[in-house]
Amino acid sequence: xxxxxxxxxxxxxxxxxxxxxxxxxxxxxxxxxxxxxxxxxxxxxxxxxxxxxxxxxxxxxxxxxxxxxxxxxxxxxxxxxxxxxxxxxxxxxxxxxxxxxxxxxxxxxxxxxxxxxxxxxxxxxxxxxxxxxxxxxxxxxxxxxxxxxxxxxxxxxxxxxxxxxxxxxxxxxxxxxxxxxxxxxxxxxxxxxxxxxxxxxxxxxxxxxxxxxxxxxxxxxxxxxxxxxxxxxxxxxxxxxxxxxxxxxxxxxxxxxxxxxxxxxxxxxx
Amino acid sequence: xxxxxxxxxxxxxxxxxxxxxxxxxxxxxxxxxxxxxxxxxxxxxxxxxxxxxxxxxxxxxxxxxxxxxxxxxxxxxxxxxxxxxxxxxxxxxxxxxxxxxxxxxxxxxxxxxxxxxxxxxxxxxxxxxxxxxxxxxxxxxxxxxxxxxxxxxxxxxxxxxxxxxxxxxxxxxxxxxxxxxxxxxxxxxxxxxxxxxxxxxxxxxxxxxxxxxxxxxxxxx
Numbered sequence: 001x002x003x004x005x006x007x008x009x010x011x012x013x014x015x016x017x018x019x020x021x022x023x024x025x026x027x028x029x030x031x032x033x034x035x036x037x038x039x040x041x042x043x044x045x046x047x048x049x050x051x052x053x054x055x056x057x058x059x060x061x062x063x064x065x066x067x068x069x070x071x072x073x074x075x076x077x078x079x080x081x082x083x084x085x086x087x088x089x090x091x092x093x094x095x096x097x098x099x100x101x102x103x104x105x106x107x108x109x110x111x112x113x114x115x116x117x118x119x120x121x122x123x124x125x126x127x128x129x130x131x132x133x134x135x136x137x138x139x140x141x142x143x144x145x146x147x148x149x150x151x152x153x154x155x156x157x158x159x160x161x162x163x164x165x166x167x168x169x170x171x172x173x174x175x176x177x178x179x180x181x182x183x184x185x186x187x188x189x190x191x192x193x194x195x196x197x198x199x200x201x202x203x204x205x206x207x208x209x210x211x212x213x214x215x216x217x218x219x220x221x222x223x224x225x226x227x228x229x230x231x232x233x234x235x236x237x238x239x240x241x242x243x244x245x246x247x248x249x250x251x252x253x254x255x256x257x258x259x260x261x262x263x264x265x266x267x268x269x270x
Numbered sequence: 271x272x273x274x275x276x277x278x279x280x281x282x283x284x285x286x287x288x289x290x291x292x293x294x295x296x297x298x299x300x301x302x303x304x305x306x307x308x309x310x311x312x313x314x315x316x317x318x319x320x321x322x323x324x325x326x327x328x329x330x331x332x333x334x335x336x337x338x339x340x341x342x343x344x345x346x347x348x349x350x351x352x353x354x355x356x357x358x359x360x361x362x363x364x365x366x367x368x369x370x371x372x373x374x375x376x377x378x379x380x381x382x383x384x385x386x387x388x389x390x391x392x393x394x395x396x397x398x399x400x401x402x403x404x405x406x407x408x409x410x411x412x413x414x415x416x417x418x419x420x421x422x423x424x425x426x427x428x429x430x431x432x433x434x435x436x437x438x439x440x441x442x443x444x445x446x447x448x449x450x451x452x453x454x455x456x457x458x459x460x461x462x463x464x465x466x467x468x469x470x471x472x473x474x475x476x477x478x479x480x481x482x483x484x485x486x487x488x489x490x491x
Contacts, residue, residue, distance in 0.1 A: 012426060012429050012433055012436050013433075013435055013436055013439050015422070015426070016422050016423060016426055016436065016439055016440075016443070017439070019421070019422030019425075020419055020420075020421075020422050020423065020443055023418040023419060023421050023422065024415070024418055024419050026418065027414050027415055027418035027419075028415075030386065030389070030414075031389070031411060031414065034389045034390075034392070034393055034401065035401055035402060037393055038392070038393050038400065038401045039400065041393065042400060
């Protein structure tokens, strides 16, 4: 009715012009809104992408830095310990060429043998620190138990491990990554938290394996971990995060409800 | 025409559909002039069939470019429904009148709705391309603007016979929007496929060796 009334007063041509203009304005408005909205969304996505790139770069740098530090440590061990040992052994053997008395020669050979044994032990230690033989030969559970026993033996901290369900083991590569993550976490706890105890628990549920570290020292929470991840320092945490990402797992830093101990939970899909 | 023919080297399927649509429009115009000049009674049939063919071309085009969603699935059904309705209209309703634009009105509404659904699916999707950098967008805009502008024209088209001033306005508006539609279609046709592909490549972050080497160098320095 309303339309007919307007039609009578305005005339058909006016309705046509007004209607056409109205439709055109609506179409242009719609297109403009969509274009501007999409541009805004793209700008936002680009910003997110840049942030992610920045974070990847930080992780990459952290990984390179960690490799360099490891190399420097091995170089220092070889240079400061293995080098002098072998040089001393060489001196003894040289002495053997000068002194012809059998007793002196025997003594020099014996000393050289001892020094070479020390050098072998030293190189073995370096090799073990790179890849623990227990991990390679007996798996993650044995390697962690071995590691925790050593920590316990030092008397600095009370360390214990308990594996609840390790019937279905992770792959060798996953075990190595988990071992490195836990090693780094434990090293951080010993270094920074002044904790009296560390307890590691393992369990499996469905397709995931869980590791949880409890300690009573000064810990960090998830927000601290995420903040430090973007910080230029905190190399160890970045390494942890990049390893967790490779494993497609999750890591969670919490404090218990009684606020007496901190919990770090690592979730790894098989 | 020659330009468009030249541009058909671009073997994109949606653009080929549009190219054949333009070709059909040109043939239809020529046929229209010819039938009008000989005062043929078949002129109106040309108009009615144009609605169905135009709608079919657009449906096929939008069917190709839409992502797999509910609207895409309904397009064949909408097409069948409309074509049936248009045929019934031609045989039983329009044949009894001098001029009827019922089918054109329905066609306009459906095409407008499909255009809007395409635009919304584009902004909802995770496409990293700017919407107006694709030729699909310009084709859809051409149809959106054309059918928005001529919607009232077709609704009131039956007044053309009785009102001479309306008839004049009808042709002005129709021709203006037709020109506008062709301009947008030309923009779509001139958009090279390479531009789209290159832009997509540019949005992918450079995470290859260069980044590694650069960060490595920075670290060492």
